[in-house]
């Protein structure tokens with residue numbers, strides 16, 4: 001394992017004031033997002049949309065890494081240059097989603113386990129050869145009064161750890177993503193309990209597989225009330241409880257924590273991140289973003305599948321990236337949204 005290479009890649013992904021752009025929607029997920037806006041879900045449209053994202057002028061000021069889907073890693077942008085090349089030119093590290101999706105967990109109704117370990121070593125070698133420098137694997141945990149089950153916690157922790165070890169063996173930084181879903185009516189206390197337990201088991205499994213924590217990036221969900229909870233916690237409480245959870249589970253050797261947005265509104269996700277960075281100015285890790293929807297939703301709406309809106313959509317991408325880059329340093333203010 002080339003630890004120095006892994007460390008420098010991880011540090012570039014979460015450099016001060018930078019986060020990660022999650023643009024690795026599988027084709028069915030991309031179709032879901034396009035359908036809402038009446039955009040035809042063809043490869044040409046996905047290529048145009050994703051070209052718009054990666055060619056945004058100045059993207060590299062706020063984005064340290066971009067997670068691609070297999071189709072995009074192998075594809076060229078509208079100008080004929082590969083996506084990987086365009087990202088490298090922007091100073092953005094290219095990465096790749098390598099799980100094959102969250103599938104039903106046998107004998108555990110309503111729960112999922114993420115698959116994709118079979119043949120993963122050679123797939124990673126091919127991705128590395130094509131220019132990917134990091135990878136991503138997402139596990140999901142549904143919350144109810146009785147779920148997740150121990151089977152769900154341990155199967156997903158094991159998958160994440162085996163994936164992470166395979167990545168490091170191939171010189172790729174693994175983004176380790178245990179996502180506790182926001183869907184549900186659970187309160188903040190229950191979110192804390194599940195998130196903490198999921199993370200504890202993930203770090204135990206990473207240690208068991210010999211993964212070097214200096215060469216990973218953690219992509220967790222925030223400790224947040226369920227989307228249907230009756231009395232949802234405010235930003236300060238979310239930030240405080242999320243940090244309390246992370247301090248109890250994540251060793252300081254981990255270079256960066258890059259949150260997913262999980263269905264939060266754009267400004268909510270930015271505010272939560274900003275509040276965390278404001279509450280504590282001696283965090284042992286870079287605390288930043290790896291948002292999908294919270295970085296892309298507004299820009300996708302502006303683009304709306306029409307080439308005439310390409311430049312306007314890029315302005316929106318850059319604004320969200322800038323706002324989140326500021327939040328990663330605790331410098332965001334809601335007034336800046338209007339000014340921008």
Ligand code: 5MM
Nearest residue numbers: 022024025026029260261262291292293
């Ligand atoms: C961008 O969406 C990612 C891929 O989703 P599918 O595998 O379901 O197609 C997703 O893993 C994403 O990277 C994370 O959930 C973070 O995105 P959000 O929208 O939660 O910030």
